[in-house]
Amino acid sequence: MSLFSTLYRTAFVTGASTGLGRAFAEMLLAEGVKVWGTARDVPRLAPLAVRAGFRAVVLDLEKPGDAEAAFVSAAAEAGGSFDLVINNAGYGVFAPFAAVDHAVWQTQIDSMLGTTSRVTQAALRGMLTRNRGCIVNVSSLATDFPIPFMSGYNVVKAGLSALTESLMFETRGTGVTVIDFRPGDLQTGFNRAMQPRSTFDVAGESARLDRVWQTLEKNLNTAPAPNAAVKGLRTALLRRKSATVRCGSFFQAQLAPLLVRFAPAWLRRSVMARYFGIS
Numbered sequence: 001m002s003l004f005s006t007l008y009r010t011a012f013v014t015g016a017s018t019g020l021g022r023a024f025a026e027m028l029l030a031e032g033v034k035v036w037g038t039a040r041d042v043p044r045l046a047p048l049a050v051r052a053g054f055r056a057v058v059l060d061l062e063k064p065g066d067a068e069a070a071f072v073s074a075a076a077e078a079g080g081s082f083d084l085v086i087n088n089a090g091y092g093v094f095a096p097f098a099a100v101d102h103a104v105w106q107t108q109i110d111s112m113l114g115t116t117s118r119v120t121q122a123a124l125r126g127m128l129t130r131n132r133g134c135i136v137n138v139s140s141l142a143t144d145f146p147i148p149f150m151s152g153y154n155v156v157k158a159g160l161s162a163l164t165e166s167l168m169f170e171t172r173g174t175g176v177t178v179i180d181f182r183p184g185d186l187q188t189g190f191n192r193a194m195q196p197r198s199t200f201d202v203a204g205e206s207a208r209l210d211r212v213w214q215t216l217e218k219n220l221n222t223a224p225a226p227n228a229a230v231k232g233l234r235t236a237l238l239r240r241k242s243a244t245v246r247c248g249s250f251f252q253a254q255l256a257p258l259l260v261r262f263a264p265a266w267l268r269r270s271v272m273a274r275y276f277g278i279s
Contacts, residue, residue, distance in 0.1 A: 004238065005032035008134070012036045012071065012080040014059060014119070015089030017044035019188035020138065023226035024086055027253075029053055036074045036082075038089065043249075050137060061089055061111035064118055071119050081126030081133060084237070087116045088138040090156065092194040094213065097151040108152035113159045124167065124176065131175040134237060137164045141184040141252055144260045145268075148212045148276050157182075161244075168242040177242045181233055185223035211277035224249060238269020 011028050015021035016037025025037045029051050038059035039045050045056040055077070059070045090112045093104060099169055120135055139160040146154040164180035171178055232247040235248030246257060259268055 002031050004234070007170070007240065008083040008237065010031050010034045010036070010075060011084040011086065012038075012057075012078075012081050012082045012117075012123070013086045013088060014038045014061075016048060019190060020183065020226055020229055021088040022048065022184065023230050024088065024233065025054070027049075027230045028084075033084070034078070036078065038070070059089070061115045062107065064110070064115040067115050068118050068122055070129040071122050075122070075126055081130050082109055082123060083132065084134050084136070085120070086136040086138065086265070087120060087160075088136075089116075090138075090153075092150060092153050092190060094194050094209075094216075095148050096209070105152040105155075109155055109159075112153075112156040116160065117163055120163065120167075124171075127176045128171075128174060133175070134177045134179065135164075136181050136233065136237075137161075138181045138183065139164070141182050141246060141248060141256070143182055144257060145272060147216070148272075148278060149209060165244075171242065177240055179233075179236055179242065180244040181229075181236070182244065183229045184246070184248045184252035185219040186226050186229055186248065187220060187223050188226055190220065208278050215276050216260045259266070 008028070011027070011033050013021055013025045013035060016025040017036070017039035021037070025048055028035050028249065029048075032053070034053045034055070035048075036055045036057050037045055037048055038057045040060045042056050042058055048054045055074070057074050061067060090105050091108070093100070093108055098103070105201055114183050116137070120137065123133070123135055128134070137160045140153075140157040142150070142154050142157045143161040146158075155184050161180050161182070164178055167178045170254075208276045232245055234246045236243055259271065
């Protein structure tokens with residue numbers, strides 16, 4: 001038994017079928033942790049289902065009541081509470097805010113922020129009862145640097161960071177820790193899974209949209225592999241302290257946050273506009 005698995009015997013990971021969620025689940029299984037991993041469809045979890053210690057859970061963020069019930073049921077199987085909960089599931093929508101029916105943004109915010117906070121609350125109650133455990137909310141460097149034409153995603157990730165920061169105060173002096181994990185660009189196929197821009201009315205914005213999209217594509221194609229995020233999260237978990245953890249390329253995770261900390265807002269916005277080609 002590894003040191004890691006003595007600290008975290010059971011884990012619940014949302015969005016475990018692809019990208020970061022799958023990478024996190026694979027790391028935990030390799031460490032000897034029993035993992036309950038979620039997806040909207042069980043067949044998507046087939047590569048993990050063959051691994052010893054893995055249990056597949058159907059969880060759809062767009063069905064908040066069912067999602068909470070699925071978590072509570074899984075927690076009961078795990079002995080009443082999980083040692084580790086990683087809220088990772090989510091998706092992107094790329095389009096001008098004004099051009100899209102508000103229901104699209106509302107669904108994204110309700111599912112990714114509303115349902116995730118609901119699962120977080122259920123997890124926290126169990127952990128506080130046992131006075132042990134860790135909750136990881138996977139937000140994004142978009143909290144620091146909002147991405148143009150991804151308004152809903154920016155709102156969700158900023159909200160998750162704010163929730164996590166709040167819980168850091170509420171869990172002080174307990175055996176529960178909370179981590180705000182903010183990854184930058186990673187090669188996870190995130191863009192390929194994003195809702196296609198062609199489904200939205202983007203008249204008059206095509207040139208600006210294309211420039212921003214090309215920047216996102218370029219960044220993702222040259223980004224670090226998910227293993228960089230896995231290593232960063234594993235290190236943070238072994239510290240057993242509440243924290244904000246940024247992960248990604250050296251520029252995104254190390255240098256860019258200094259711009260947020262020391263540069264005036266107008267300068268940061270100017271740099272971002274030039275970076276995405278919309279100045």
